[in-house]
Structures are given as C-alpha cells and as structure tokens.
Amino acid sequence: MTNVFKFNGKLYGRIYDYGNRIVNRSPTIEDINNSLDLFVSNSGVLYLEQNKEEGNISFRLTLYAENQKYLVMFGKSNPEVDDGVEVRTFGDDTRAPGLISLQGDLWDNRTISEDFNLVRKAFNEFYLTGDIDPNIVS
Secondary structure, three states, rough: OOOOOEEEEEEEEEHOOOOOOOOOOOOOOOHHHHHHHHHOOOEEEEEEOOOOOOOOOOEEEEEEEOOOOEEEEEEEEEOOOOEEEEEEEEOOOOOOOOEEEEEEEEHHHHEEEOOOOHHHHHHHHHHHOOOOOOOOOO
16 A cells, blocks of 8 residues: 655755745655755754545654754544544653753653654654554654
C-alpha cells in the first residue's frame, strides 16, 4: 500500500524571508529528508500529513524546531479521547522536569529532544509506514 502525503512548513529567520514556505502535495522520501536538513540548525515548523484517511482517522506529524531543540508530535483523530485527537510525543525521563519555550509556547522539557537523528527517524518511519513506533513517540 502506498501512502499519500501532504507536506508543508515554514522556516523562520532572515535567511528565509523570501522563500520560507515548504509546500509539496506528493513528497518523496528525498524531499522530506532535504527539507528536514533545513531544520537542523534553523527555527520553524514542519508538517507531514497523510492525505488518505483510515476510516475517519487522519494522521499528522509536526516538528517544532528552535535553537537545536526539537518537539515532534504525532497526532491522529480518535473519538474515544476527550478532545477527539490523540497526540504522542517524544518522552525522555532523563531530561529535567519543567517547561521550555519553543516557537512561542511552553512545553514539558521531557518532550523535547536535541537528537535530530530521532526527528529524522520519526519522519522517515511515518512516511514509509503511515505510523510511528510507540517506542519513538508515546
């Protein structure tokens, strides 16, 4: 089965003032990895959303990047949870508890990663399988 994705995002900063949007309705794995490379040392938000829905369930992977700190959220519709959306993130209990500012919002520090290889692994796995191993995002 081939997954069909919509891919978009935005980089922040002077260097990207003129061409800071990423939009691709049929990305390849190379497109995703090339775009991810831009976020290693730049700030921005990147989305990879599955166009095809499984029943009424849509899937989306979001990256928030700032100062080499990364938050990845995997979200899917789930009518069984309170707000109708189930969200999974990185979870690292070795990081100090507390809040950290990332892209203008406060996030639990334990959901942040400084390991970009983990970000890349999440995006590649989602693109290839349509899901992410709960050991990566829980």
